[in-house]
Amino acid sequence: MSKAFDEQLREVRGYYEHADHGLGFRRLLDTAIETRNTDIFLKCLNYCDWMDSRGDALSADENRERAFLLLDEIGNAGVGKIVEKAPVAEISGLSKAYTGGNFKIEGLDFTLDYRQIIGLVGENGNGKTTLLRLLAMDLKPDSGEILYPFMAGEKDAYKRRARLIYIEQRIPRWFGSLMDNMRFAVAYYHPRKEESALWADMMIARLGLRPFRHLSWSRISSGYRTRFELAKTLLRQPSILLLDEPLANLDILSQQTILQDLKFMANSLTAPFGMVLSSQHIYEVEKVSDRIIFLKNGRPQYQDQLDRNGSEEAALSLELECNCDRQTLASALSGLPLRSIAFNGGVYILEFDPGTSGPVVLNALHENRVEVMYYRNITYSSRRFFVQ
């Protein structure tokens, strides 16, 4: 058995042992999917049915016991063929200008690997969607090159395009039940009928859509529509996933869950993918992204520029919300090397000389009886791009 798979099984056991059944269940299904074994899928779906039938009567011990039995079987089934780390996309010198407008996206160079997530942030109208459409081959670049190694050897242009999965911000309406739509999508990717039905059922269970599987578009919330779109997309076993504002319609809990799930799925041992996602939710995206690209007027700035490993020590940058005015705040921090105070959207952005630390600032505020409602160190966060 693979060491990584073994580690994954231990991780799932850990979740159950710490009574984190929600996450444990999702990760258990992930490990089951890694086996690519339809017998295991069936057992997992039986487990789901059993949980549904028990309802509120299901005890934590009972659940853990059954999950551990299933984990043993998953461990015995073993993992499918593991995909090694490799580049998914290589972008160099990419630029695009719109005819008749003064907007231009330019100077984009980056590489995306399997299991890597790139977060795309920036103010509205700065080229996030344009970049995603360029990557999805929806738009033709003026110059530069987009290379997808996984497409090598595929001569059919339509089939090449079909391997790029781009989910737009506005999810197109679908008709019929959620389950029928899932099965319709999976039928094109898994020609064996029994297998395709199990894949669809597994993905529905994995994304928490089981209670909604027989419902139609109008009867599920926009958050679940996004989940459905993702589930449908993941059945297509993408090499690259391009998501435009996937968090726009989700509540904070759903945002975190979806992002975490995407991270888990992108990191799959047997079916990993690279992902580029745009969002305005900087901190949520930062949590899961391996890289952040900030677009300002179509020009990229990379989070790496703020990296701790850079040659120069960065100036301390803090985001702060408190119950005092600017004057009081300035006087409270007068003993520290404060460079600037900016107020925007209800929070202060404070910048100090390099060498200043966060706890020193908090201590000064505490001593001056300034009540801090919210505090975040954004020295190495792409949030700073918005300030600059």
Added chain:
Amino acid sequence: MFEKFNQKLLLKYPLIWNTRVIPVLGAALIIHLLFYVAGYLSYLPLTHIADSAPFRMQSVTAFSVLVSIVMAILWLVFYLRNNPLKAHYGVSSNYLYAEFLILFFILFCGQSFFLTYQQGLYTKVRKAGTETDLLHEANRLNLFRHFVAFEDTGFPIDDCCDSVRRRLLPDSIRVPMEIEARSTDSVSHPAFDRYDPSKYELYPQSYRYYCGAYTSPETEPGTLNQFQVDSVAIAWMDRGEEDSVRNLLNEVVDLCRKYGGAVKFNTDQHVREIFHDSNNTVLSYIGTSENWLRYERSSNILIPLDEYANIGRVDDALGRLDECRSGFWDTEIYLALLYFAACAALLLFSFRMINLKVWFISLIGAGLWAVVIPVIAVSSSLEWEGVSGILLVMFIIFMGVSASAIRGNSGKRMGGVTLLWSTWMFPGMIPMAWTTLTSLLYVPCYQQEIDYDYSDFCEQSDLYYWLKAHDVDMMFLNLILLALFVRFVLIPLSRKWQANAEE
């Protein structure tokens, strides 16, 4: 069970599930069956089969079209839900071609209910006339006509061909008759100079020479030809077989009643009249319906007739029975239905292949062309050849532009619009080129047109006749070419178009 079957289709045959071909064809089958039964249950006794109203079927056709429209709308509501091509599910060209063929099949089966009604109606008539000896009744009717004069215009020598009468006539009259039958030579033949129209009026009004219409059922070959009918009639008159004639007259009077024809005819009196002299001279005429007025050529007046026999109705009834027995197969109607299905399938399929915006731009553009081209044609006094020339050139340009733009991945919208225009024009291109070529090959005969208006009889080139003789074959061939165009041009270009990036 239905749900299980539906899920099986969905997972194993997503194309069949998505096109809803099974439920829609099932519905079409049931509707066809209902129309057939409705046709079969129509009230149509033998006395009514000569009526044309039940067979015109305007209301049935209108209802059939309405049913087709409702069925098409309901089907489209389900069919248009999913489009795997636009969702980039990686569908193959063969998958798309199968989808086109399914659309064509559905549209063909869902639009011909009135024909099924007609089949039901014909079956009913066939069944009602099972006992009818068509051959015998046609022979009796033809012979009857020899003994009953309806009009004095029934005596012209050129009213009947191939009859015993011709044998009796002088050569000077017979020759032009034969020539006229071979109409292509009639203009230039010297025999025409000998033709004397005055003999038309001089022919004696005798039952020996009287010639009525002639009925010959297609399904019952072996009817006595006119020569044989004349021979029998003249033989009876020569031999004075009054009973044979009386039996004949009575039998046909019964046929009139059987098929709902009005009749008031004293057969005994009529037999006496036929045999009242050795020349069997016609003494009186009878009408073909009640209150019939006969035109008296010599005095130019209308004379009311006491007696009548509506044998036209017998003729119509025999014709209808003959038609129903032969079954209904009108190639042109089926061809029209095939073309309607093919064009509707092409329009719908193109809607599925290209995005909504480009499709509507193309539709509006096509509407503009449909206005602009007639305006150009009228303002420039263009003939049909000129208009078709313009359309052919436009088709070639659109095809070239779309292929170049789509293959070269430049001008996505332009490529899509021109592809749709050329696709929509394709079904009409070959028939248009065919008729234009036929028209160009036609050589008019100006001199003869002035004198006799016989231009159609002018000798044309072999290619002209070949084109004229094979126009229906060409229409079928065009459908095959359309199927090839969809598979090898439209589908590959549309898939490439879907993959292309916008500028």
